Amino acid sequence: MKLSVNGKSHDVDVENDMPLLWVLRDELGITGVKYGCGIAQCGACTVHIDGQAVRSCQIAAGEVEDAEITTIEGLGQPEALHAVQSAWIEHQVAQCGYCQSGQIMQAASFLQLNDEPTDEDIDFAMSANLCRCGTYPRIREAVKTAAKTLRGA
Amino acid sequence: MRVLTVLAILFAAPAFAEVGKIEINPPAQGSVTRAEGLQAFDRIYEVASHPRCSNCHVGASNRPMWSGPSYGKTRPHGMLVNAGESRIGAEHILCSTCHVNVEATERGNNVPHAAPRVAADWQLPPVEFEWFGKTSVEVCNQMRDPERNGDRTYLDIASHLDHDVILHWAWEPGGGREPAPYSLQEHVNDVLAWGVAGMPCESD
Numbered sequence: 194m195k196l197s198v199n200g201k202s203h204d205v206d207v208e209n210d211m212p213l214l215w216v217l218r219d220e221l222g223i224t225g226v227k228y229g230c231g232i233a234q235c236g237a238c239t240v241h242i243d244g245q246a247v248r249s250c251q252i253a254a255g256e257v258e259d260a261e262i263t264t265i266e267g268l269g270q271p272e273a274l275h276a277v278q279s280a281w282i283e284h285q286v287a288q289c290g291y292c293q294s295g296q297i298m299q300a301a302s303f304l305q306l307n308d309e310p311t312d313e314d315i316d317f318a319m320s321a322n323l324c325r326c327g328t329y330p331r332i333r334e335a336v337k338t339a340a341k342t343l344r345g346a
Numbered sequence: 347m348r349v350l351t352v353l354a355i356l357f358a359a360p361a362f363a364e365v366g367k368i369e370i371n372p373p374a375q376g377s378v379t380r381a382e383g384l385q386a387f388d389r390i391y392e393v394a395s396h397p398r399c400s401n402c403h404v405g406a407s408n409r410p411m412w413s414g415p416s417y418g419k420t421r422p423h424g425m426l427v428n429a430g431e432s433r434i435g436a437e438h439i440l441c442s443t444c445h446v447n448v449e450a451t452e453r454g455n456n457v458p459h460a461a462p463r464v465a466a467d468w469q470l471p472p473v474e475f476e477w478f479g480k481t482s483v484e485v486c487n488q489m490r491d492p493e494r495n496g497d498r499t500y501l502d503i504a505s506h507l508d509h510d511v512i513l514h515w516a517w518e519p520g521g522g523r524e525p526a527p528y529s530l531q532e533h534v535n536d537v538l539a540w541g542v543a544g545m546p547c548e549s550d
Binding site: 231232233234239245246247248251252253256299302303306307314316317318319320321 | 425426427428430436437438439440442443444445446447448449457459460461463
């Protein structure tokens, strides 16, 4: 099947029901997306499908043949970071970093829906992405900074 | 806020899919007594108040619940999930972020504790369809009130049960989850019997 990931088309020879997460990491070597729980409980595997955050452990590769898949590698580039990535650096959010690509992809999707979030909005949006290091306060501040950047304020 | 744009995109997609093997054969008019209609509604309420149904039929809190045999105790959906006024989570995190739309309902749903999935966009019912914690009389009066049941006749309700694949899932939830009582066909038959009886409620 053909999958479009980060703007590039890939031919992959996998079963239709292989989870997208497995295809990205094991077949395509795109390892920014992480395996955490495999049952949509932690958010580490979050990618965008046509711009919407989804848990890639829950999606079969065959379901997204016609979609545009974006991983953390395609969200921004070192010379042109996404506003969320810039905010993450500014606030030094990451500790161990394992969950952070999922956190960033979730935040970027959320801010497409709501670029003027309250603290409560951010908590509602981000609480399904777990961080064992407990970086939640800095995640919240970074999301607010990214929102401000995206609003052009 | 770009919620309205997202909503427009989501609701442009087909919300329901034809999956039915359900027969909608109402009893002959006049053939169901009020008492039999009330008995049918008792069974309907067993379904409506079952966690598999009522966990999502929540009110203006917009917070789905986790309750039932596999949850230990009744509590709001983990992860601070709030489906918002959109009832699909468009304000914060879409239900479909985890409850992804997949064609094969059996795939994944048999994994305990994983997010259930169907071939439709996961969502809460409208807020006026609140069943969680409601009494039989309250649910009965809501279900027959066109202002609070989506302007549906009993035939429309039966048809809705046939066509909404999320409702089909309630009887085949997989993953060790307890299914809704009876069968979907029996539930549809009870709705039809209750309807032919004149949609009686104990409070009448």
